[in-house]
Amino acid sequence: MDDLRHPSNTITSDNIPKTIPILPIVDTNLFPKMVLPLVLIQREAIELIDEAMAGNRMLGLLLSKRSDIDSKHTSEDLFRFGTVAMILRMSKMEEEKAQLLIQGLNRFKVVDYLHGKPYMHAKIQVMGSINALRNKENRAMMANIVEQYEKIVDLSPGLPSEMGHMIKSLQEPDVLADMVASTINAPVKEKQKVIELLDVNKRLKKVTRLVNDQLEILEMGSKIQSQVKEDMDKRQREYYLRQQLKTIKEELGETNDESVEIKEYRDKISLKELPEEAVKEAERELDRLAKMHPSSSEYVVSSTYLDWLTELPWNETSKDHLDIAKARKVLNNDHYGLEKPKKRILEYLAVRKLKKDSKGPILCFAGPPGTGKTSLGRSIARALGRKFVRIALGGVRDEAEIRGHRRTYVGALPGRIIQNLRKAGKNNPVFMLDEIDKVSSSYHGDPSSALLEVLDPEQNFTFSDHYLDVPFDLSNVMFLTTANVLHTVPAPLRDRMEVLELNGYTEDEKLKIATRYLIPRQREANGLNASQVKITTGAVKKIISAYTRESGLRNLEREIGSVCRGVASKIAEEMAENLIIRQKNLHEYLGPEVFMPDLALRITKPGVVVGLAWTPHGGEILFIESVAMKGSQRLTLTGQLGDVMKESANTALSYIRSNAKKLNLDETFYEEHDIHIHVPEGAIPKDGPSAGVAMLTSLVSLISGKRVKKRIAMSGEITLRGEILPVGGIKEKVIAAHRAGIKSIFLPLWNKKDMEDIPGNVKESIDFCFIDKMEDLLKKVFD
Numbered sequence: 181m182d183d184l185r186h187p188s189n190t191i192t193s194d195n196i197p198k199t200i201p202i203l204p205i206v207d208t209n210l211f212p213k214m215v216l217p218l219v220l221i222q223r224e225a226i227e228l229i230d231e232a233m234a235g236n237r238m239l240g241l242l243l244s245k246r247s248d249i250d251s252k253h254t255s256e257d258l259f260r261f262g263t264v265a266m267i268l269r270m271s272k273m274e275e276e277k278a279q280l281l282i283q284g285l286n287r288f289k290v291v292d293y294l295h296g297k298p299y300m301h302a303k304i305q306v307m308g309s310i311n312a313l314r315n316k317e318n319r320a321m322m323a324n325i326v327e328q329y330e331k332i333v334d335l336s337p338g339l340p341s342e343m344g345h346m347i348k349s350l351q352e353p354d355v356l357a358d359m360v361a362s363t364i365n366a367p368v369k370e371k372q373k374v375i376e377l378l379d380v381n382k383r384l385k386k387v388t389r390l391v392n393d394q395l396e397i398l399e400m401g402s403k404i405q406s407q408v409k410e411d412m413d414k415r416q417r418e419y420y421l422r423q424q425l426k427t428i429k430e431e432l433g434e435t436n437d438e439s440v441e442i443k444e445y446r447d448k449i450s451l452k453e454l455p456e457e458a459v460k461e462a463e464r465e466l467d468r469l470a471k472m473h474p475s476s477s478e479y480v481v482s483s484t485y486l487d488w489l490t491e492l493p494w495n496e497t498s499k500d501h502l503d504i505a506k507a508r509k510v511l512n513n514d515h516y517g518l519e520k521p522k523k524r525i526l527e528y529l530a531v532r533k534l535k536k537d538s539k540g541p542i543l544c545f546a547g548p549p550g551t552g553k554t555s556l557g558r559s560i561a562r563a564l565g566r567k568f569v570r571i572a573l574g575g576v577r578d579e580a581e582i583r584g585h586r587r588t589y590v591g592a593l594p595g596r597i598i599q600n601l602r603k604a605g606k607n608n609p610v611f612m613l614d615e616i617d618k619v620s621s622s623y624h625g626d627p628s629s630a631l632l633e634v635l636d637p638e639q640n641f642t643f644s645d646h647y648l649d650v651p652f653d654l655s656n657v658m659f660l661t662t663a664n665v666l667h668t669v670p671a672p673l674r675d676r677m678e679v680l681e682l683n684g685y686t687e688d689e690k691l692k693i694a695t696r697y698l699i700p701r702q703r704e705a706n707g708l709n710a711s712q713v714k715i716t717t718g719a720v721k722k723i724i725s726a727y728t729r730e731s732g733l734r735n736l737e738r739e740i741g742s743v744c745r746g747v748a749s750k751i752a753e754e755m756a757e758n759l760i761i762r763q764k765n766l767h768e769y770l771g772p773e774v775f776m777p778d779l780a781l782r783i784t785k786p787g788v789v790v791g792l793a794w795t796p797h798g799g800e801i802l803f804i805e806s807v808a809m810k811g812s813q814r815l816t817l818t819g820q821l822g823d824v825m826k827e828s829a830n831t832a833l834s835y836i837r838s839n840a841k842k843l844n845l846d847e848t849f850y851e852e853h854d855i856h857i858h859v860p861e862g863a864i865p866k867d868g869p870s871a872g873v874a875m876l877t878s879l880v881s882l883i884s885g886k887r888v889k890k891r892i893a894m895s896g897e898i899t900l901r902g903e904i905l906p907v908g909g910i911k912e913k914v915i916a917a918h919r920a921g922i923k924s925i926f927l928p929l930w931n932k933k934d935m936e937d938i939p940g941n942v943k944e945s946i947d948f949c950f951i952d953k954m955e956d957l958l959k960k961v962f963d
Contacts, residue, residue, distance in 0.1 A: 281518020822867025
């Protein structure tokens with residue numbers, strides 16, 4: 181056993197065990213007598229190596245038919261023939277990473293796969309070579325392979341010259357074939373075929389074909405390289421000759437006048453009234469252009485740069501409409517609600533009217549999808565009488581998208597800020613940076629860092645694009661940004677923006693928006709007029725409550741579009757001339773109801789409580805369910821709860837156990853029972869401290885056997901002393917509760933200040949109770 185464990189000992193086929201662990205390899209091959217380094221990162225592979233090192237250090241290597249290294253391989257994914265290998269050296273850099281140096285011993289074939297271990301294990305048959313003698317045919321093929329291989333070594337900088345001498349010294353035809361096949365650049369599946377050939381004569385023929393193919397590719401590449409070098413030398417020679425010809429003409433006084441194109445550029449520069457730095461750069465580039473031949477590649481680069489410099493709106497400005505009453509009318513016509521953003525825009529117009537040189541605000545519209553953030557930007561541009569420009573930043577991960585590429589790169593262009601200003605033709609458009617919360621960084625740089633200069637009024641008057649390399653004044657641009665969430669926006673970038681929250685719409689707001697905007701728009705989109713289709717108020721309310729569940733309006737508009745398409749089909753087939761869509765007709769167009777109209781009615785037993793949650797898409801109601809069973813003090817939490825939510829459940833249970841007597845609860849209940857808390861919709865991850873109040877109430881309801889009143893909901897963080905702490909997202913949570921038919925909401929006392937943001941009709945329909953102690957809450961919530 182000790183001899184087998186030592187790598188320097190000679191291993192024969194008799195020493196190789198009948199069953200060995202199997203290690204799948206991807207995009208590489210190992211031949212007998214060859215050495216291969218490997219890096220392993222899969223847990224199963226690390227376990228396999230540990231067991232092999234503890235035994236005889238042997239394992240079987242099989243090539244995978246798939247190229248994805250991270251996925252788990254099965255026996256169906258592997259070839260049947262491979263190489264038995266011995267581990268010469270193994271080192272672990274980390275717990276989940278190992279480096280190996282292994283040497284091939286012999287070919288083998290898998291007889292059967294075994295089970296019972298975390299890694300692949302197989303019964304094998306060691307395969308020897310056939311016709312391995314040096315007969316005349318084999319010697320002739322060996323000589324041909326050696327000759328061709330030496331040519332490959334000469335043409336391949338990656339192969340040392342010593343390889344040619346080593347191949348010459350090999351006398352065994354099977355070793356020669358394996359050595360050559362392992363070192364040439366051939367596809368791994370072709371090399372696998374060499375491993376599977378046991379007949380040495382056939383193996384030599386296969387290797388001969390691979391060597392000839394590789395040599396042809398290398399010779400072709402060398403020929404192409406020579407042609408490219410000749411072309412470059414020819415262009416350089418033409419350049420020197422032109423320069424000499426130009427000098428001779430200058431000596432003879434025969435210089436040509438400027439070309440028409442150069443004159444055009446000079447006229448553009450003089451008429452454009454560029455800033456001083458831009459004029460200097462343009463004239464310098466124009467002087468270079470005049471000395472170039474029009475057929476050279478540098479000529480195109482310089483002329484493109486001059487086009488950008490002379491076509492940017494350095495001084496072209498839109499005149500602002502400073503009629504505040506007209507602007508208010510435009511904003512109100514385009515959008516219902518959104519009072520805070522509208523008020524801020526009108527304030528900006530008022531300041532602009534009084535102080536002409538005031539800098540534009542940098543506003544960030546933050547809110548759920550479908551609340552009108554992007555369309556509000558268009559309305560602002562229309563109200564101001566400015567051009568509207570929008571770029572989507574979702575998925576942008578290259579700084580050059582903002583700042584542009586330097587002109588040293590082939591195909592370089594300015595960044596998207598400068599590109600869109602050129603398209604707008606004005607230097608003061610309303611410029612919307614959409615989805616700023618979805619910008620990410622990569623090895624190409626961090627776009628959000630580049631935006632720091634763009635969105636800073638103290639810096640952006642000298643914004644420098646890498647391509648232009650001269651400052652451009654962005655201080656006249658009114659930048660708007662949109663985001664669904666703010667926590668992904670870097671703090672320095674968030675600090676440069678004035679955030680305006682666009683929260684979800686109430687049912688009444690949705691009804692008015694649908695009647696005024698969505699239904700007319702969908703009628704027109706589907707070729708209908710007002711006389712052909714009418715959707716009743718009751719039908720719109722039913723679509724809002726039973727077919728959509730969102731803070732915004734996108735799904736509502738889709739459902740209205742579905743109704744209009746159904747009506748259009750009937751009218752086109754002459755089944756009707758006009759239709760009135762009522763509540764009872766909706767099933768025909770939209771199918772069965774998607775959402776239960778009153779989820780709050782699900783409270784039928786003790787232990788069930790309605791909580792309130794905030795999500796990036798708006799507010800949601802959350803059910804907390806608790807049950808008890810015979811057991812011994814175990815608490816189970818399910819529903820994809822995060823760490824903070826789990827801690828809230830443990831805090832609630834600790835408070836109840838420590839205050840059981842005061843709360844008139846059975847003090848021995850927990851000693852004799854296991855408790856299970858579940859939050860339904862388990863596919864959705866949930867976290868945060870605001871469900872603490874609901875969890876505590878649910879447990880008290882379960883232990884006392886008292887049922888919580890219907891149509892109430894609650895939100896708040898709890899402490900071990902039973903205090904209720906404030907939470908965020910109150911407006912979104914209250915709107916969600918209103919949507920679900922909740923009539924009474926219990927909130928932390930400190931959240932009373934957030935009532936200012938709640939729409940008036942919602943306040944009137946819900947009874948709010950503000951509390952700071954759990955004892956007070958528990959006196960009011962039970963039947």
